[in-house]
């Protein structure tokens with residue numbers, strides 16, 4: 001029986017859609033749903049204005065070609081798929097690059113204070129992986145400004161009334177209801193496996209509640225905390241994606257984890273120094289003398305080894321992230337160079353700051369970024385070269401989502417298949433999906449993919465909702481009660497874990513997990529080590545079952561340690577997906593690098609295949625079998641552009657810096 | 670005082686309940702900040718005198734002083750815990766005190782409820798009215814000079830430092846605080862935001878608006894983002910006076 005009203009149930013309940021997560025991806029989805037007239041419940045772990053998207057510093061890509069360089073959306077598309085080592089499906093990437101200029105214009109209309117040219121137009125800068133000025137930016141806190149712009153539009157929808165099909169206001173009902181400080185606990189799936197809602201928990205008082213939704217979207221961000229310390233916000237545990245995976249959603253390309261080349265090493269977090277520093281002329285170097293212990297600023301020009309510039313004369317310091325990361329990693333870890341004897345390299349802007357006008361130009365463009373160094377490392381980056389090392393940054397992998405290809409070979413807008421996960425009725429967008437970045441993401445493409453994803457997800461959810469013969473709001477409540485009870489019981493069991501059987505501190509267990517993943521599953525991957533990681537993960541899962549609730553008597557109030565047990569469970573599940581994917585993939589592609597398979601290191605070994613398109617031009621699909629992941633593979637849609645070698649003009653890895661003080665040749669490991 | 674450890678005195682308690690102080694000692698590490706100390710306590714929830722206790726509850730997210738979550742009162746001063754470095758707070762091993770903000774209801778330990786700040790953003794219509802997110806071409810041009818004024822204003826992260834320091838912001842007054850006054854200035858400067866300037870000014874002239882500010886200037890001294898709050902207050906003061914005097918003319 002078709003619903004009487006598409007907005008109201010018989011008992012005048014508003015038929016809402018659900019969006020979990022209020023970063024850029026989630027908020028854009030909410031806006032599109034509201035524009036389609038669909039009221040939304042928006043759930044988020046933190047007030048959406050505090051979502052991880054605030055951290056983005058560098059900017060957002062769009063080929064507007066303001067500098068008359070001949071840039072075009074097609075070039076942007078091509079560089080996106082090339083940067084991703086051809087592992088991304090091409091139609092969605094084409095759709096994204098084509099939509100990018102319009103997205104930046106929309107953000108501008110929303111009031112984002114983008115930097116300007118003298119004529120008052122948007123200014124664009126250069127970022128890694130391209131030779132064009134393609135990145136729009138707002139000071140050094142672009143993500144913050146973008147998130148605030150979308151947050152404001154959503155706040156406006158919080159004040160707008162719901163109208164029924166005849167345009168009559170429904171008293172007391174607003175287009176958006178926010179549930180902030182709520183944590184996803186489970187998905188409500190009906191007998192046919194269709195997602196009909198979620199169960200979530202109010203973190204302020206522990207109350208578990210079932211929400212009905214005529215379409216559900218997860219926009220819950222990345223899983224950086226699986227690696228312990230990363231550049232991510234500390235709420236990025238990936239727990240929501242892990243819950244979906246455990247309830248049957250496919251998780252794709254988990255092994256592709258981007259390591260950012262330049263972060264400040266510290267105990268609580270690895271704080272990113274944005275690529276924009278290199279975009280504006282920052283240079284990466286190490287002292288030529290491996291035993292040099294002098295402070296960076298005391299080392300004369302002639303004694304510095306600018307290894308990226310030497311090895312990549314065309315792109316110089318702006319090679320893509322995976323290349324910069326592995327070059328820095330190799331130079332420091334294997335070749336033994338250091339910064340003041342520490343495992344780090346220098347990122348240097350001091351040469352740009354020699355004159356007052358140069359310094360003020362740098363300040364104007366990079367103040368927010370350099371401020372982070374000053375604030376957290378306690379040194380002035382305008383005077384001192386910054387000490388940096390690579391850090392886990394972004395997950396290209398995520399929940400598998402579908403797309404529909406249009407006649408023009410690009411993504412077909414409005415299709416209910418776009419951004420749909422393998423669970424019908426469940427959508428995913430933002431960093432929690434896997435769609436746009438293949439094996440490696442280009443800088444400033446993520447904010448874009450989050451917003452573009454939201455623009456596509458909203459209409460897709462609307463189309464799905466329209467096509468459903470029955471609304472979630474007309475289903476028997478037993479469906480929701482069952483999942484609700486399951487999650488209430490599960491949480492109660494976690495919360496009562498105390499006594500001698502529960503001897504493990506979950507935060508210590510998380511630290512162990514993070515250290516292991518960071519050391520063995522990031523820049524370089526070795527099969528023997530990955531086997532060890534997979535074995536240890538079984539052990540850690542057993543330890544998780546002994547992990548204690550550290551605050552067992554706190555009921556009806558905030559209880560962070562118990563909620564953390566749920567998130568840790570999710571992190572362990574995703575760690576296994578990541579490590580298994582890495583173990584199985586026998587090639588080097590983008591962020592996934594196995595030195596044993598690198599033909600440059602092993603020119604005479606036929607097994608050292610490098611990128612292996614014949615066997616591995618495939619998306620990894622992980623499904624949960626009740627214990628851990630089962631892997632399958634799916635072909636990549638490369639219908640628009642033929643594969644090419646991903647070449648950034650490297651001269652030779654073995655080239656020695658001229659005039660090196662240390663006579664010993666570079667290590668060849 | 671030992672310098673290989675950090676001593677923390679933390680004010681704890683439940684919503685509406687009495688407070689208690691607990692003291693902790695954690696190993697000192699390079700580049701440590703208050704959050705890394707709290708993380709250490711999660712791993713070893715034991716007080717300085719060896720009693721087992723529960724981990725402390727607090728809010729945080731970005732750890733880069735850009736999300737505004739981790740505001741608390743540290744050594745008597747309101748600020749973000751993530752950017753409070755141990756080496757500055759306790760150069761010689763002096764104890765560090767942590768307390769929740771006082772202007773908001775406590776939820777638990779160091780977590781308070783700042784919903785009132787988000788509500789104020791709604792009251793003051795803190796957004797630009799756009800016709801829709803579909804394609805409508807490029808946005809309005811903005812001069813570099815205007816952008817340089819607007820960008821710093823847009824960095825307000827609703828952290829609450831300014832209102833914690835403001836003598837006029839408390840549970841007996843409706844005052845919405847200096848941050849919304851400053852944001853109104855931002856939206857009213859924007860070429861299309863300006864078209865609804867009147868409605869925003871009306872909100873600022875209503876209950877809890879700009880007339881509740883006593884110009885004490887405490888706010889601007891504690892804003893971690895260096896937002897020129899008192900400058901915004903005087904700019905908007907002039908704007909509201911203009912509207913009070915001539916607004917009826919404009920309304921026609």
Ligand SMILES: Cc1cc2nc3c(=O)[nH]c(=O)nc-3n(C[C@H](O)[C@H](O)[C@H](O)COP(=O)(O)OP(=O)(O)OC[C@H]3O[C@@H](n4cnc5c(N)ncnc54)[C@H](O)[C@@H]3O)c2cc1C
Nearest residue numbers: 021022023024025053056058059184221430431444446447
């Ligand atoms: C330091 C840094 C700098 C960056 N700079 C750039 C840049 O310059 N350009 C660029 O393009 N990209 C950049 N990125 C990447 C980009 O910022 C992120 O990929 C992007 O912001 C992710 O947005 P999102 O909408 O997917 O999710 P997020 O912004 O991470 O939001 C996730 C949302 O989901 C909610 N949530 C999470 N889990 C749950 C749960 N269990 N229950 C309920 N709600 C939940 C959260 O509360 C939050 O609202 C950067 C990333 C970092 C770390």
Ligand code: SF4
Nearest residue numbers: 835882883885886888
């Ligand atoms: S000037 Fe004084 S009274 Fe006014 S908002 Fe600032 S601190 Fe409060």
Ligand code: SF4
Nearest residue numbers: 825826828829831892
């Ligand atoms: S104005 Fe400053 S102190 Fe006040 S909320 Fe905004 S950022 Fe915080």
Ligand code: FES
Nearest residue numbers: 730732734737751
């Ligand atoms: S955690 Fe975001 S401001 Fe401190």
